[in-house]
Amino acid sequence: MLEDIKSEITDINVAEASYPERGYHLAIEARKENLLRVIKFFDDKGFYLEDLCCVDYADYLELVYFFNNHTELFRIKTTIKLTPDKPSAPTISNIYTMAHWYEREIHEFFGVYFENHPNLTYLFLHDGIDSYPLRKNRVPVSEDDKRLLSFPIPHEEEDTFSVNLGPQHPSTHGVLRVILKLDGEYILSADPVLGYLHRMHEKMAENRSYAQFLPNPARMDYLASLNFNLAHVAAVERLCAIAVPERAQYVRTITCELNRIASHIFWLGAFLGDLGGLTPFLYGFDDRENILDILEGITGSRLTYCYFRFGGLYNDVDDNFMDATRAFVKRMWKRLPMYEKLVTKNVIFINRVEDVGILERDKVRRFGCSGPVIRGTGMPFDMRKVEPYAAYGDMDFEIPVGENGDILDRYMVRMREIETSLRIISAALEKLPAGPFNAEKVPKKLKPPKGDAYHVVESPRGQLGVYIVSDESDTPYRMRWRVPSYSNLMTFPHLAQGTLIADAIAILGSLDLIIPEIDR
C-alpha cells in the first residue's frame, strides 16, 4: 500500500504512524493542489471516507480526512493546511457523497469555503450566529456566509407542495426536521435540516479537562451511553498510553453489550410504533427495564451512565450483577421467540417492510454508512471484528448480515444482533478474569503528550470514532466525534425519493436515528 501511494503520487509527504499509539497506520500530508488526485486514488482503491474534520491551529487550519477499508483495517490520515483568513479548499463531495454534509458542517463551524460545493448552506446553526464557533480566535461570520446561513425557505412550484416533517413529529424520534417536496402522496425530494438539538459537545470538550468531559458522551447518545463512554475513555487511554487491566476490559464488553441490547429493544418498539403497532413497545420496555435495573446496580444511573474511567471502571462488579445478568440472558432467550411470533412473522409487518427502502451495496461506501445499515446490505463490516477493542478480540462471534438492504434486512440484522450480544455476554461472564479493575498510577489530572489519536468503537448504530488532538495541556485541543447516525441519515434523501410518505416514515425508523448524536 505504502509503495503504491508513493509511486502513484510523488509530491506528498507520507509518514508511517504507530497504530497502537495513534490509531491510524499512515499519515499523509497533501496540499490543496494535489488533494483531489490523492482522494481519487483512494476512491479507486476502494477506500471509504471515515471522517472529515477540521482543526484550528491558530496560525493555520488543518483539514483531516480519515480513510479506511471495509475489508481490512488500514486507516490513513490525510491532511491539508489552509490559511486562517478566507480559508478555502476543493470539495470532494462529487467523489464521496458523504463529504457533502461534512463539508457543510466545517463551513458553518470554521468558515472554510469549499469550492464548487453544490449546496453550501446552513445545516446546524441558528440565524443569530455572528462568529464561527469552533475557531480558536474570534472570527466574525462574513456577510456572504450570513446569506448562506439562513433558514431554508421551501419553494413551491405548480403541482408540488412542501411539507415539514418535524421538528415536532412523533416519528422523527426527536427533533429532526425533514422538508419533503411532495407530488400528491409521492416524495419528490427530502431535505433534512439538523441542529435542533446541537448542544456544543465539541466546543465543551475544549473548555474542560478530560475527566470533566466524562459525563458528556452519555448525553450524546442516551440509548447507548456506555458505548459512547467507552469511545471517549479508550481514545484518551490511547493518547496517554494507559494499559487497562483485563478484568476491566471484560466488564466493559459485558456492559456495552447489555447496553446494545437495550438500545436495539428500544429501537424495535419505536420502529414498530412508527408503523402503527404499539404493542411491541410495551413488551420491549418490559425487557429493557430489566437491563436498566442491572446497569443501575453498578453505575448508579438509569440512562446516562458514566461508568468507565481512564484506565478502568468506576467500581467493580459484584455477584448480584453476575447473577442478574445470567438471569436476564436466560429470560431474553425465552422472550426472543415471542418477538418472532409477534413481529417477524406478522404478515402486515412484512408487507410494510419487504422490498421497501432498498439500499444498494455499491452505494454504501460513498455514503459512509455503518452499523446495521451497512450490514443489512450484506457487508460483514463490524468494528468489533475489524478493529477489536475491549475484550472483543477474545470473543468468538458471528456478524449477522442481510441480503437486499431493505428495511426487513435491517430489522433482521438488529434482531440477530441481540442474539449475538447475548452469546457474547454469556461467554464473557464465563471467562471473566479476577484481578484489579483499575489501572495503577493514573494521574488525577491527565496531561497527554503532544499529538493526536483516533479510536473507533461499534455503537448500536454503527461506527463511532473519536479524534483527539492534545497540546500537552490538561484540556483537549480539539475533540472530534464521528457519529454513525449522521452518515446513515445521509442515505435518507436517496432512499425516500419516489416513495410514499408512509414508506418514508418506515425508512426513517429503520435507520435508527438518535438526534442528539447527529447534532452533537
Added chain:
Amino acid sequence: MGKRSLYLETKDPIIKFALVEKVLDLARANSLWPLGFGLACCAIEMMSTAMARFDIDRFGAGLFRATPRQADLMIVSGTVTKKMAPTLVTLYEQMPSPKWVIAMGNCAISGGPFVFEGQYNVVEGVDLLVPVDVYIPGCPPRPEGLLEGLMKLEEKITGTRRFPVPQAKW
C-alpha cells in the same frame, strides 16, 4: 433584554363559575393530556414513565397527543436550543387554554450542564420562553420524579394533594 422578560402571559378567563370551575379543575387534573414532545434524553425517561412499569395512565395522563391542539400539558423533556425555541413557542401557543408546562430535567430548568462561558446555542431555561408550572430536577429525572411532578401539578390545579407525600423509609 431582561432575563425573565420573554415569556407569554396566560390570562385568567373573564367569566368564572365558582363551583363549576372547581369541578372542572378536578376533571382537568385527573385527565391531563400531555403533548408527545420529546426533545432529548429526558424524553426516553418520559416514555419509560408511560410504559408498563411506571404506568402514567394510573393518573390519567397517559394519552400522549401528537398534536398540540388536543393537549393541555407540555412536558419540556430536554434541552431547548435557540433553533428550537421558536418552534416550542409556536407549539405552546397552539395548545388550547387552560394549559400547563412541566420543565423536566436540568436542561429545561436552566440549561443544565450545557451552560458554560461562550455557549452559543442553548436557551438557559425554558421559563424564558413559556410560563412553567412545575420544575423537575435531575439529569435525567427518574420516572418517579416525573410522576411526583405530575402530582404537584394536580395539586396546583385543584388545590389539594391526591396522594400523601411518600415518607423516606431510612
